[in-house]
Amino acid sequence: MHDVVVVGAGPTGCYAARELARLGYEVVVLEEHAEIGEPVHCTGIVGLEACRRFHIDPSCIESYLSSALFFSPKGQCFRVAAPEAQAAVVDRSRFDRLLGQQAISYGASFLLGTRVHRVVVDADRARVSGTVLGETIAFQSSLVIVATGADDAITQQLGLARRPGPMIAGAQLIAQTAQLDEVEIHFGRAVAPNGFAWAVPGNGHGCRVGLVCQGRARPLLRRFVTSLERRGAIRRNGAPMRCRAVPSGPRTPSFGDRTLVIGDAAGQVKVTTSGGIYYGLLGAEAAVRSADAALRNGDLTRQTLQRYEGRWLSRLAGEQRTGRFLRKMQSALSDGDMEALFWLARRTGLPRLLSRLPFDWHTSGVLALLWQCASGEPRLGRHQVVSTTIER
DSSP states (O other): OEEEEEEOOSHHHHHHHHHHHHTTOOEEEEESSSSTTOSOOOOOEEEHHHHHHTTOOGGGEEEEEOEEEEEOTTOOEEEEEOSSOOEEEEOHHHHHHHHHHHHHHTTOEEEESEEEEEEEEOSSOEEEEEEETTEEEEEEEEEEEEOOOSSOHHHHHHTOSBOSSOOEEEEEEEEEESSOOSEEEEOOTTTSTTSEEEEEOOTTSOEEEEEEESSOHHHHHHHHHHHHHHHTSEEOOOOOOEEEEEOOSOOBOOEETTEEEOGGGGTOSBTTTTBOHHHHHHHHHHHHHHHHHHHHHTOOSHHHHHHHHHHHHHHHHHHHHHHHHHHHHHHHOOHHHHHHHHHHHHHSSHHHHHTTSOSSOOHHHHHHHHHHHHTTOOOSOTTOOOOOOOOO
């Protein structure tokens, strides 16, 4: 019998496994894919705060970002920039593998190519069953950590992590960079309804082209890729398109008897950008703390494990509420409204006010921005610029 079974070997699952193994617990990680870090669904852009807090190895960083071009539905464009980098492009495959290797070095075990079908929680243990190479496998543990992503049958089976609203669709592929040398972010209902599209040069690792939207992401991404090709910005190289569901906010409850849910499965995402790396790692950090206390005390009831949800919501819930508010505002805008906003941004000091928003924490900055706009202060000159980029 193991102390902990982790289902899913993405960054949150590998991080939780590493930290719990480092604390001396017997941990096994079950991953449905044949390799850690594959396939890659994520653009992998994280703020420098995340890089520092979680000690992201420099070998995992492909490039640093300090500027971006924003495009309106009809092609209005303004460039935003900062004097120094605000975010990094992380090689997600390498990052995940490194976390997995570190977990193994502390004694965690990984079983790849394993699909988990069922988790049953008894009074004295949790039972996890699935298949690997067509053979049935079963594990028993004191605690199960579910790190399987947003579209998952295990959480539904357990009655956990209920959706707060409609899922967002995400799609991405890796193209070959041609004349694109700067991050681009595109808006418009024909491009990505109630969302946005992006192209991120990969510094020799290919160009990440993707979008998030409410609708059918695959045909929209094909159209967006074609538009970039016609401009000569990218060249398609036959790489497969990856599509996935993206949570639109916190999914609760994220705990149960002998069970914790982390990462995208718990909706631990930055709602404004649908980025899940940093917020997911913060959730995994809270899960490790709660799991350690519960395992040491031998009390893995939901009454004890609910402290985990309190920890991560106290850190993220406010930001996620702000993100949902901003997303609702965007959804209410027509393309004509968006054109007017771009016109205004190009002719006022709005970019300078936006530059004060931290990359990962928007609430305080948005409140300050609204206050200054209400006070009539944003007329600061049309050439001020802001750094902002896209995570995922």
